[in-house]
Amino acid sequence: MPLLELNGVEASYGPLTALHGVSLAVEEGQAVSILGANGAGKTTALRAVSGTVRRGGEILFDGKRIDHSSPESIARLGIAHVPEGRGIYAELSVQENVLLGGVVRRDRKAVKRDIERALDYFPRIRERLKQQAGTLSGGEQQMLALARALVSGPRLLLLDEPSLGLAPTAVTEFFRVVRTLNQEEGMTVLVVEQNAKIALASTHFTYVLEVGRVALHGPSEELREHEGVRASYLGY
Amino acid sequence: MANFIQHVVAGLSNGGIYATLALALVLIHRATGTVNFAQGEMGMFLTYVAWSLIYSAGITYWLAFTITLVIACLDGAAVHQVVIRPFERRPELTIVMVTIALLLILNGAAGWIWSPQEKFFESPFPLDVITVGGVVMNAQDLGVIGVSLACVLVVFLFFRFTRAGLMMRASAVGPATSKLLGIRVALMLSAGWGLAAMLSAVSGMMAAPVLVLTPNFMLIVLTYSFAAAVLGGIDSPWGAVAGAYLIGVGISLLSAYVHSVGPELQLPVALAVLVLVLLVRPAGLFGRVVARRV
Numbered sequence: 001m002p003l004l005e006l007n008g009v010e011a012s013y014g015p016l017t018a019l020h021g022v023s024l025a026v027e028e029g030q031a032v033s034i035l036g037a038n039g040a041g042k043t044t045a046l047r048a049v050s051g052t053v054r055r056g057g058e059i060l061f062d063g064k065r066i067d068h069s070s071p072e073s074i075a076r077l078g079i080a081h082v083p084e085g086r087g088i089y090a091e092l093s094v095q096e097n098v099l100l101g102g103v104v105r106r107d108r109k110a111v112k113r114d115i116e117r118a119l120d121y122f123p124r125i126r127e128r129l130k131q132q133a134g135t136l137s138g139g140e141q142q143m144l145a146l147a148r149a150l151v152s153g154p155r156l157l158l159l160d161e162p163s164l165g166l167a168p169t170a171v172t173e174f175f176r177v178v179r180t181l182n183q184e185e186g187m188t189v190l191v192v193e194q195n196a197k198i199a200l201a202s203t204h205f206t207y208v209l210e211v212g213r214v215a216l217h218g219p220s221e222e223l224r225e226h227e228g229v230r231a232s233y234l235g236y
Numbered sequence: 237m238a239n240f241i242q243h244v245v246a247g248l249s250n251g252g253i254y255a256t257l258a259l260a261l262v263l264i265h266r267a268t269g270t271v272n273f274a275q276g277e278m279g280m281f282l283t284y285v286a287w288s289l290i291y292s293a294g295i296t297y298w299l300a301f302t303i304t305l306v307i308a309c310l311d312g313a314a315v316h317q318v319v320i321r322p323f324e325r326r327p328e329l330t331i332v333m334v335t336i337a338l339l340l341i342l343n344g345a346a347g348w349i350w351s352p353q354e355k356f357f358e359s360p361f362p363l364d365v366i367t368v369g370g371v372v373m374n375a376q377d378l379g380v381i382g383v384s385l386a387c388v389l390v391v392f393l394f395f396r397f398t399r400a401g402l403m404m405r406a407s408a409v410g411p412a413t414s415k416l417l418g419i420r421v422a423l424m425l426s427a428g429w430g431l432a433a434m435l436s437a438v439s440g441m442m443a444a445p446v447l448v449l450t451p452n453f454m455l456i457v458l459t460y461s462f463a464a465a466v467l468g469g470i471d472s473p474w475g476a477v478a479g480a481y482l483i484g485v486g487i488s489l490l491s492a493y494v495h496s497v498g499p500e501l502q503l504p505v506a507l508a509v510l511v512l513v514l515l516v517r518p519a520g521l522f523g524r525v526v527a528r529r530v
Contacts (some may be wrong), residue, residue, distance in 0.1 A: 050416060075418035087413035089406055100406050103399055104418040152417060 001178055003028040003188050004156055009057035009067075011041075011048045018044040020212040021057065026156070026205075031189040033183040033199035033220065036209035042192040043084055045209065046158045049190075050074055050081040061156070067091055076104060080154035084161050086145040090134030094125060096201065097133045097144055101151030108152060118147040121177050139170030146177065157181070159191040163198065163214065175202045196233035202223045208233075238370045239338045242487055243492045249377035250460075251484020252384025253446075257439040257454075257461035258468070258476040259391060260432035265470050267428040270331045274338035276458030278315070279436030281342045282308050282488060283444050284350050286437070287357055292396065295362045301441060305434050312428040312433025320429070321422065346451040359445035380442045387438055388477050391431070395473075404428050459503065460484075465508045468522050475522030 003024035011019040018041045026032045034040045041050060047053040049061075051060065051071040059067040066074055075081070080101075089097050102111035119126040122143045130137065143163055149157060159177040159178070163171040175198050183200075193199035200206060200220045208216040208229065216228065223229045257276060264272040271276075289300035319338060323331050327478070361379030365372050395401035402519050404466055407414045407424035414421050440454055447453045464483050468475025487506055497505055512519065 052412070052415070066451050071415040073422050075416055081416045083413070083416060087410065087411065087416065090408050092405065096249045096402060096406075099402060100414075100417055100419075101405055103406075148417075 002026055003030075003059075003062060004190065005058075005060040006045070006048070007058040007060075007224050008061060009045070009048050009055055010057040011044050011053045013053065018053075018079060018212055019048060019055070020049075022209070022212070024207050024214065024217070026115035026188060026190050027185045028155075028188055029182075030205060031178070031191070031203040032205045032207070033203040033210060034190070034192045035194075035196050035199060035229075036110070037232075038194075039211070040209040041212040042209055043160055044212075046081060046083075046190070046192055048158050049158060050079060052081075054136045054152065075152070078153065078155035079158060080149035080156070081158040082145045082149050082160060084164065086141050088133045088136070088141045088144060090132070092133055093129070094131050094133050094136065094144060095129040097148055098129070098151055102153065105154075111151060114151045114153050118150040118181055120181075121150070122147050128200060138142060139166050139174070142166060142170070142174055143177075146174070150181075153196075157187060157189045157191075159189065160194055163193060163195040171198060178202060196229070200229075202235075238372070239492075240489075241371045242373065243376050243488045245371075245373050245381070247485030247488030248481055249374075249380045249484070250488065251445075251464075251481035252381050253439050253443045253457060254461045254464050254484055255384050255477045255480035256435045256442070257457055258464040258480045259388060259473055260435035260439070261465045262470060262473050262476045263391075263428050263432045263435070265465075267404075267425050267432075268316075268331065270328050270335070271462070271470075272432070273332065273335040273438050274315075274342060275335075275432065275459075276440075276461070277339045277342040277346075278308075278433050279438075279440030279443075280459075281346055282311065282433065282437035282485050283357065283440035283449060283454075284346055284422060286441055287350070287355060287444075287449060290358065290381040291355075297358065301360070304337070304441065306438050308433040308437040309430035312430040315433070316420075316426045316429035343451050350451075352451055353451040357441075357444035357449045376445070380446075383438065383442060387435060391435070391473070394431075400427070417449035446511055456503070460487075460506065463507060467510050467520055469520030472520065472522045475520055478522060479520070 004026040006022055006024050008021040008023055009019055010021055021043055031055065034042045034045055044053055048055040049059060051069055051074045055067060061077060061079060098115060102114060105111050124140055125144055125147050133144060162174055178189060179202050182189050191199060200223060203220045206217065206220045206223050207214050245520060257279060260275050261271060264275065285307055286300050286304040289295045289303055290297060319334060320331065323334055359376050361376045364375045366375055395405055403419050404424045404427055407419055407421040411421045412432055443457050459485055461480060464480035465476040468479030489500050490505060491502055
């Protein structure tokens with residue numbers, strides 16, 4: 001049974017339909033990417049999972065329907081969504097941002113442990129705990145967003161365009177941590193990316209969305225060699 | 237000099253009344269993004285509730301005070317859920333109109349329930365004067381200063397050091413992100429409204445013995461508190477509190493030493509100063525611009 005399963009999921013913003021029956025599956029311990037052009041519905045697919053867009057169809061997490069649950073309840077099930085634009089509380093301190101990741105968890109010991117673990121991954125964040133989060137660079141903010149997500153003790157990480165607006169070195173560093181999380185801790189990851197190259201290199205399986213539908217899917221390794229993917233997303 | 241200190245103490249006492257209400261205004265502004273013009277009238281209504289508890293039910297002052305705070309908390313949360321949330325996604329101006337409507341409704345309802353006639357509301361503090369080194373101070377003033385400082389301190393500690401306080405601040409500054417972290421944002425905002433209602437109840441109960449209880453008695457307090465909040469920076473709790481004490485002391489000294497400023501001119505002069513300050517510092521004295529790097 002996949003950890004996350006979407007069956008014929010539709011989603012819309014008012015009169016605008018963004019997803020026309022998307023089906024996909026993410027196995028436990030897998031890293032999966034969703035590729036696609038602007039407006040293909042990548043972000044919407046993640047928002048359908050976390051409940052932050054009006055959606056129809058069937059969404060199962062760990063075998064249970066979540067397509068009628070509120071974003072708050074879905075987050076508490078163990079789905080950590082790092083949204084596009086990172087969703088940092090610019091006015092709060094870096095430390096407060098980190099703490100908020102685990103603020104609703106009952107097991108306070110586990111929170112403490114997860115904070116230490118997250119800060120071990122990102123020493124630069126540990127150095128800046130007292131700083132106002134809005135003063136961090138884009139790369140640091142993306143790290144902070146991932147650190148905060150880890151503090152929630154997630155079973156599934158949803159990452160929305162983490163490479164957006166980052167310097168190439170920051171992108172490499174970020175995905176290095178994502179790969180470590182996936183390969184060494186067995187963290188299940190679903191990542192949406194415009195940067196097809198790094199996404200294909202960091203995941204096991206990939207779905208390509210085109211105007212709200214799954215146009216193509218397969219193991220990331222195979223899609224790297226695929227003519228259409230190369231022409232449209234890799235540019236060679 | 238002794239006289240001067242006396243006037244400062246009296247000003248700090250009034251400032252404390254403004255400070256608690258100004259803090260409530262700031263909390264709501266941060267949580268909902270609008271000014272709650274009904275904040276003073278919520279305090280007025282709750283002061284009438286306290287009056288009923290003391291004079292109709294015969295409960296002692298501090299017990300009535302405590303019960304009123306509990307009612308205030310529930311009342312504030314109920315107002316948020318029933319009156320404000322249905323307009324959540326509407327333009328700011330719509331919500332402002334709703335709070336003005338609430339102001340008028342509460343004002344009318346209080347007159348209808350308790351009659352518009354003046355009522356006596358007792359002070360919990362003795363009427364004695366205390367003399368310290370030649371300075372004569374009212375116990376009443378010192379008591380009000382103490383209560384207002386305690387409120388400010390408790391609110392500060394709550395927001396700074398508790399998980400609930402952190403969740404409430406997060407819900408105010410980033411509701412969408414907070415939902416993704418599992419925080420029940422609507423509940424947190426209701427809690428903020430509850431806390432603000434408690435502060436306005438304290439403000440009302442402290443002001444009533446000084447001003448005499450009528451359905452209109454909090455309107456002037458609201459005006460000064462609003463001025464204080466804007467003066468200090470409407471998003472800065474510290475600024476609002478500092479602004480309130482500044483206005484309280486400023487008016488007290490003004491009416492003591494500048495004889496051409498009679499009671500009629502106190503409010504206009506205070507507001508003129510406010511306008512001047514805002515011309516120079518639009519964010520208020522203590523308002524800060526959030527640092528952002530893109």
